[in-house]
Amino acid sequence: xxxxxxxxxxxxxxxxxxxxxxxxxxxxxxxxxxxxxxxxxxxxxxxxxxxxxxxxxxxxxxxxxxxxxxxxxxxxxxxxxxxxxxxxxxxxxxxxxxxxxxxxxxxxxxxxxxxxxxxxxxxxxxxxxxxxxxxxxxxxxxxxxxxxxxxxxxxxxxxxxxxxxxxxxxxxxxxxxxxxxxxxxxxxxxxxxxxxxxxxxxxxxxxxxxxxxxxxxxxxxxxxxxxxxxxxxxxxxxxxxxxxxxxxxxxxxxxxxxxxxxxxxxxxxxxxxxxxxxxxxxxxxxxxxxxxxxxxxxxxxxxxxxxxxxxxxxxxxxxxxxxxxxxxxxxxxxxxxxxxxxxxxxxxxxxxxxxxxxxxxxxxxxxxxxxxxxxxxxxxxxxxxxxxxxxxxxxxxxxxxxxxxxxxxxxxxxxxxxxxxxxxxxxxxxxxxxxxxxxxxxxxxxxxxxxxxxxxxxxxxxxxxxxxxxxxxxxxxxxxxxxxxxxxxxxxxxxxxxxxxxxxxxxxxxxxxxxxxxxxxxxxxxxxxxxxxxxxxxxxxxxxxxxxxxxxxxxxxxxxxxxxxxxxxxxxxxxxxxxxxxxxxxxxxxxxxxxxxxxxxxxxxxxxxxxxxxxxxxxxxxxxxxxxxxxxx
Amino acid sequence: xxxxxxxxxxxxxxxxxxxxxxxxxxxxxxxxxxxxxxxxxxxxxxxxxxxxxxxxxxxxxxxxxxxxxxxxxxxxxxxxxxxxxxxxxxxxxxxxxxxxxxxxxxxxxxxxxxxxxxxxxxxxxxxxxxxxxxxxxxxxxxxxxxxxxxxxxxxxxxxxxxxxxxxxxxxxxxxxxxxxxxxxxxxxxxxxxxxxxxxxxxxxxxxxxxxxxxxxxxxx
Ligand code: SF4
Numbered sequence: 001x002x003x004x005x006x007x008x009x010x011x012x013x014x015x016x017x018x019x020x021x022x023x024x025x026x027x028x029x030x031x032x033x034x035x036x037x038x039x040x041x042x043x044x045x046x047x048x049x050x051x052x053x054x055x056x057x058x059x060x061x062x063x064x065x066x067x068x069x070x071x072x073x074x075x076x077x078x079x080x081x082x083x084x085x086x087x088x089x090x091x092x093x094x095x096x097x098x099x100x101x102x103x104x105x106x107x108x109x110x111x112x113x114x115x116x117x118x119x120x121x122x123x124x125x126x127x128x129x130x131x132x133x134x135x136x137x138x139x140x141x142x143x144x145x146x147x148x149x150x151x152x153x154x155x156x157x158x159x160x161x162x163x164x165x166x167x168x169x170x171x172x173x174x175x176x177x178x179x180x181x182x183x184x185x186x187x188x189x190x191x192x193x194x195x196x197x198x199x200x201x202x203x204x205x206x207x208x209x210x211x212x213x214x215x216x217x218x219x220x221x222x223x224x225x226x227x228x229x230x231x232x233x234x235x236x237x238x239x240x241x242x243x244x245x246x247x248x249x250x251x252x253x254x255x256x257x258x259x260x261x262x263x264x265x266x267x268x269x270x271x272x273x274x275x276x277x278x279x280x281x282x283x284x285x286x287x288x289x290x291x292x293x294x295x296x297x298x299x300x301x302x303x304x305x306x307x308x309x310x311x312x313x314x315x316x317x318x319x320x321x322x323x324x325x326x327x328x329x330x331x332x333x334x335x336x337x338x339x340x341x342x343x344x345x346x347x348x349x350x351x352x353x354x355x356x357x358x359x360x361x362x363x364x365x366x367x368x369x370x371x372x373x374x375x376x377x378x379x380x381x382x383x384x385x386x387x388x389x390x391x392x393x394x395x396x397x398x399x400x401x402x403x404x405x406x407x408x409x410x411x412x413x414x415x416x417x418x419x420x421x422x423x424x425x426x427x428x429x430x431x432x433x434x435x436x437x438x439x440x441x442x443x444x445x446x447x448x449x450x451x452x453x454x455x456x457x458x459x460x461x462x463x464x465x466x467x468x469x470x471x472x473x474x475x476x477x478x479x480x481x482x483x484x485x486x487x488x489x490x491x492x493x494x495x496x497x498x499x500x501x502x503x504x505x506x507x508x509x510x511x512x513x514x515x516x517x518x519x520x521x522x523x524x525x526x527x528x529x530x531x532x533x534x535x536x537x538x539x540x541x542x543x544x545x546x547x548x549x550x551x552x553x554x555x556x557x558x559x560x561x562x563x564x565x566x567x568x569x570x571x572x573x574x575x576x577x578x579x580x581x582x583x584x585x586x587x588x589x590x591x592x593x594x595x596x597x598x599x600x601x602x603x604x605x606x607x608x609x610x611x612x613x614x615x616x617x618x619x620x621x622x623x624x625x626x627x628x629x630x631x632x633x
Numbered sequence: 634x635x636x637x638x639x640x641x642x643x644x645x646x647x648x649x650x651x652x653x654x655x656x657x658x659x660x661x662x663x664x665x666x667x668x669x670x671x672x673x674x675x676x677x678x679x680x681x682x683x684x685x686x687x688x689x690x691x692x693x694x695x696x697x698x699x700x701x702x703x704x705x706x707x708x709x710x711x712x713x714x715x716x717x718x719x720x721x722x723x724x725x726x727x728x729x730x731x732x733x734x735x736x737x738x739x740x741x742x743x744x745x746x747x748x749x750x751x752x753x754x755x756x757x758x759x760x761x762x763x764x765x766x767x768x769x770x771x772x773x774x775x776x777x778x779x780x781x782x783x784x785x786x787x788x789x790x791x792x793x794x795x796x797x798x799x800x801x802x803x804x805x806x807x808x809x810x811x812x813x814x815x816x817x818x819x820x821x822x823x824x825x826x827x828x829x830x831x832x833x834x835x836x837x838x839x840x841x842x843x844x845x846x847x848x849x850x851x852x853x
Contacts, residue, residue, distance in 0.1 A: 011831060014690060019648040025722035027661070253660060255646070255653045307660035307718070309678075338663070339677045 001093060001100045008090045009100070016083045018256065021049035024075075024097030026252040028305060030062070031098050032072040039071040039182040042096055042106035042143070046121035047114075047533070049077045053252070054260035056314060057112055057149060061170055063248035071178055074098040074106075075252075078121040079128070081531060087128060094129035103129020108181055109143045111162070113151035116510035117503060117533045119158065122147075123525040126161070133522070135163050135208065140191050144181055148174075152205075153236070153283055154463040154570040157510050159207035160518040164198045167573055168236030168283075169269075171245050173203045196229040203237035205573070206230060212515055218556055220514060220567040235574040236283075238612050242269060243291040247298055250305035262310035262343070263302040265295050267327065271316035272598045272615060274605075276384045276589050277373070277415065279462035280316055282577050285605065286613035292323050296330060303340060311335070312343040320599070368399045371410040374418075375425025382417050382589045386597065389429065397436045405446035406453070407433055413481050414459040414473035416589060423481060427488030430454045434493045454489055455497040456482070458504035462511050463570040464577055466585035471561040472508045475501050502540040503532070509557040514569040516552055523549040578606030635701040635733055636711050639851050640725040642693040644833065651686035657723065658698065664718035667711065668703040684738040684839055684850060685745070685806060688813070694837040695726065697738050697851055706730060729851065741853045743807050743842035744791055747814040749800040752831040759795050761825035766793060773820045786812050786820065791847075793817070800832075803847075806839070 001009070013019040034040060043062055045052030052058060058075070065073035074096035079087060087094070093102035103109060109131065111122055123133050131145065132138045138145075147158060148166035155165040166173045177198060184194035192208075199206040209230035213221040225232055239245045247266070254261065270287035271280070299311065311331065318324060331342050372387055374380045380387060396407055411426050430452050437450035458478055461470045473481070478501035489496040510517055523546035531537035547554050562568065564583060571579070581604060588595060595603055602608050602616045642654065649657070659679050662669055671677040684697035702711075708728040715725050765771070771787040789805035789812035804812040814834050822829045841853035 010833075013648060020646075020650070020653065023645055023648055025643075025645045025720060027657070027664075027718075027720040029720070031721075253657075255649045255657050257653075304664060304666075307663035309660075309663070339671060 001095050001102050005092050005102075006100065009087075009092045009095070012083075012086045012090055012092065016086060017080060020256045021077070021254075022079065022083065022097070026254055027307075028250040029075075029098055029252045030066040030072070032066070034072070034099065034101070037070055037072045038186060039108065039178055040101070040106045041065050041071060041073040041178065042076050042101070042103055042109040043073050044076045044103075044109055044111045044122075044125055045078070046111055046118040046125060047078050048080055049254075050256070050258045052077045053254050053258045055112070055114065056264050056266060057114075057170070059248050059251045059264075060246070060266075061110075061112075061174060063251070064171060064174060064246050065178065067246070068175075068178070070182065074101065076103060076109075076125065076129070078118075078125055078531070081537060084124065084128060084530070094125055104131045104143060106143045107185055108178065109145050111145075111147040111149075113147050113149040113158070115533065116151055116157070116507050119510065119521050120525045120530045120532055122158070123161065123522065124530045134160055138163075138191070144191070144194065146177065150280060150283055151511070153279075153573055153575055154511060154513070155205055155207065155573075156515045156569045157513040157517040157521060159515045160522065163195060163206065163208070165205040165207075166237070167203045167205060167234055167575075169239040170237075171239050173201060173237045176201050177204065196227065199227065199229040199231075202235055205234045207515075210572070214514075218552075220569055223567065223569070223572050233572055233574045236576060238286070238576070238610070239269075240288070240612050242266075242288040243294040247290075247294075249298065249301040251302070253306050253308070260312070261308075262312055263299075263306055263308045264312050264314045265299055265302075266290065266314045267295060267318060267321050267324075268315035272320070273317060273386060274384050274585070274595050274598065274603065275373070276382075276466040276585055277412065277459060277462070278316075279465050282464045282582075282605075283575060284316065285576055286607050287320075287599075287615060289322060292327050292330070295327060296334070299331060299334070303335065303338065309339060310341050310343060368396065368404050368406070369408045369410070370395060372429060373410065373412050374415060375411065375422045375427070375429055378592060379415060379418060379422045379425070381592050381594050383415055384585070384589070384594050386594065389432070392429070393432060393436050396433050397440065400437050400440045400445050400450070403446050405437075405448045406451040408453045408455065409433065411454060411456045412459045413456045413485065414478060416459075416467060416470050417592075418481075420484065423484050424488050426454060426456065426485060427491065430489060430494045431491055434491065437493075450493050451495065452493055453495045453497060455499075456485055457499045458501050460504050460508045460511060463568070464573075464575045464582070466582045466589060468512070468568065468582065469562040469564065469566075469586060472505065472558045474555075474559050475505055478504075500535070500538070502543075503538060505554065505558050506532070506540075506543055509554050512569070513557055516550065517557065519550045520546045520552060576605070576607040576610060576612075581605045634705055634730055635699055635735070636706075636708060637729045637731060637735075637738060637851055638698050638700055638711075638715070638725055639695050639727045640698070640719075640723060642687060642696055643722045643724075644692045644835070645722050647690055647692040647833070650689045651683075654687070655681070655683065661715065661718045661723070662700065665714045666718075667700075667714050668706075670701045670703060682737065682739060684742055687836060688815075692833070692835045694835060695839065695849075695851070696836070697839060699738055701733070727851065736853075738839075738841075738850050738853070741841035742839060742850060743805070744803055744840045744847060745806040745836055746792075746801065746803045746838040746840070747834055748837050749802070749814065749818065749832045749834045751798050751800065754795070754798050755825075755827045755830060758825060758827060761821070761827070762793060762795060765821055765824050766790070771820060771824075773816055775816060786816060790817065793821075803840070 062073050065071050076096050095102055126133050144163050146164045147162045148170050152165045152167055180197045195206050198204050199209050209225055209227035211226045212223050215221045268289045270284040272287050275281050372392055373385045433452050461467045482498050524543050527542040529539050529542050599615055607613045608616045662679050670680045680701050682699045687693045708730045711728045770785045773786045775782050775784045789810050792803035794801050839850040840847040841850045
């Protein structure tokens with residue numbers, strides 16, 4: 001950014017909401033001399049600072065890139081609407097927090113894709129940052145635009161805008177990608193040749209090298225590489241050994257309050273439970289645990305470098321971590337004197353933890369979050385959520401006995417085979433949780449009384465799950481079900497939250513979208529859509545207009561059940577889990593048959609042929625073969 | 634014992650609010666490994682007091698906080714530990730070890746000096762200042778918790794001068810009487826009938842008072 005832009009920025013910071021999120025200067029923010037490195041990476045998070053700074057993946061990659069002497073990484077976030085408008089008006093480009101470089105000054109810009117409904121923000125950020133939005137419009141000197149993260153497993157909706165996608169774990173492929181781009185730039189290679197070199201990397205998808213054609217009915221006809229450098233299948237990357245993988249030893253500590261303002265230890269990646277709706281559970285396979293030794297070492301370093309007063313453990317299902325009670329005990333012992341509290345993952349409360357709870361106040365009694373997902377055992381069996389009512393009631397009773405008083409229950413509505421009885425079941429379950437509280441002796445339970453919050457989101461079928469072929473409920477059906485649920489949850493001490501069904505419908509369109517959905521996203525952005533996940537900015541009618549502009553029907557994407565023989569837009573990605581396994585699971589769901597956790601025996605999900613899954617043979621269970629079900633966060 | 638610490642809140646961090654700054658200092662102290670004192674209770678925090686909160690949007694050149702510690706330590710030793718725990722945008726300048734019974738800076742605070750950097754100096758401002766100060770009473774409207782209140786700010790202005798593009802002012806800042814720079818500036822520009830240029834106001838020094846004389850607060 002030049003001096004004039006800088007001055008203008010200083011002035012407009014005085015007129016926007018919460019300016020401190022645009023000024024950087026945090027402890028542990030990395031400021032390197034641009035002349036000292038060969039490659040500059042602008043890490044973009046397509047949501048506001050408060051959300052982006054709470055995100056673990058960004059912290060890992062920020063640290064990883066800045067550890068390289070030859071590269072630097074700076075952060076850019078989506079400005080709030082008032083700021084975005086004022087920047088545009090004043091001619092201030094989207095800038096990095098570290099050195100206030102404009103987005104288009106970086107060699108590489110990378111987006112992490114966490115949520116489909118942030119995609120218009122990606123376009124808005126590029127536009128504010130003076131980077132041509134469509135990849136074919138980019139000139140030789142423009143940054144190379146890359147993206148990764150869970151939503152990159154169906155990259156097609158963003159194919160018109162992103163030069164290269166990284167599929168799977170980012171730790172290794174990020175280095176390879178930077179090497180290729182750095183070398184290409186130093187050697188003066190043409191953009192297309194750098195992209196060609198990127199396409200040769202395992203786990204990298206370069207959309208320019210693939211052609212797509214469609215059948216008359218709108219379904220995908222073919223998807224083929226058009227360049228010898230591009231593989232027919234793009235295989236996801238897997239970091240095999242988490243204990244030896246890089247992990248941040250210091251992270252920027254924000255001044256303003258963000259969503260999760262604490263240090264986070266990723267104890268494990270992946271999940272073996274096999275819930276049939278859960279995309280993360282499929283994408284992050286296999287399960288890899290970080291050793292307790294390594295975690296304690298990281299915890300020390302993070303505590304010293306951040307001064308945070310709170311630490312939390314992160315994974316898809318922390319209750320499954322082999323030595324969870326020992327880990328929590330060790331952390332609590334270590335940090336008692338330093339006044340660091342440990343927030344427990346959503347959980348079963350093991351005896352050992354319960355004991356510690358009684359002797360210390362070190363554990364934060366923030367709300368307990370449980371996710372039964374469905375209201376009846378039948379439907380929980382369909383979705384393979386291995387939680388029984390008994391488990392749930394035991395978990396909440398334990399928590400109530402330890403003084404917890406507020407419980408959040410997460411449910412989904414619109415799951416395959418759902419009936420009114422399942423919705424009624426949600427009400428029944430909420431009632432039973434309240435009753436469990438009052439069964440705890442008065443002296444032992446919290447004096448504040450109990451508060452149960454039941455949230456029901458709308459089921460969104462996702463790629464690489466057994467339900468990837470399923471139809472989503474129409475908006476009208478969802479509204480009817482929400483009305484019914486409101487009745488069933490009219491209970492004392494129970495509060496009901498529901499989600500915008502329109503937003504979930506769009507999420508369904510994009511998450512299983514093809515390349516043409518990219519044009520819808522573009523049209524929606526042109527019509528003023530951005531910050532869609534923020535209620536006050538969501539413009540559903542503009543989105544519908546965008547579908548019309550493109551001659552596409554949202555129902556085709558959201559409400560249509562796909563036959564097994566249809567070519568799916570994401571089928572060229574090899575996520576490890578095989579189509580055969582997903583079909584098998586989908587069929588079992590129809591029969592209300594469950595599949596056990598694969599820690600007790602491999603279910604042959606596809607990854608068993610990759611040689612990366614430790615649980616295929618002799619699962620390293622340490623005296624914990626049978627556990628009660630964890631309740632995912 | 635306790636330490637009287639002088640630090641700078643640089644211009645880059647001027648939009649950080651007081652509570653956020655306190656939290657940042659808490660965390661810096663936790664990183665430092667210094668022998669701190671904690672409050673009792675469910676959410677223990679480090680005992681720490683600031684001489685006076687700084688408004689959002691205002692940088693401070695010599696801000697002051699008081700940090701009680703366990704045991705004995707020199708100011709230099711304290712600085713040596715705290716410095717690396719602070720980001721470059723929030724440097725500490727000095728630390729002075731004093732006895733626990735030493736009066737708190739907050740209690741001794743009397744006035745503060747501010748400097749307003751004007752993007753451009755309007756014609757006529759230099760001439761207006763002597764006339765402005767020559768008034769025996771300067772009526773102004775002060776915003777208080779209970780609403781707008783008329784007051785006389787003349788006795789709260791100890792100094793006001795224009796040096797190049799910087800307006801320097803020393804104003805009362807204590808429990809009994811406080812004149813915020815913003816109030817002075819708006820009154821001054823109204824009086825001079827001048828349009829206000831864009832400016833950044835920095836608090837440059839705080840003072841204590843003894844026998845009618847101001848001393849830098851950190852030396853009191
Ligand atoms: S390979 Fe087997 S054990 Fe490993 S995740 Fe897949 S089903 Fe589970």
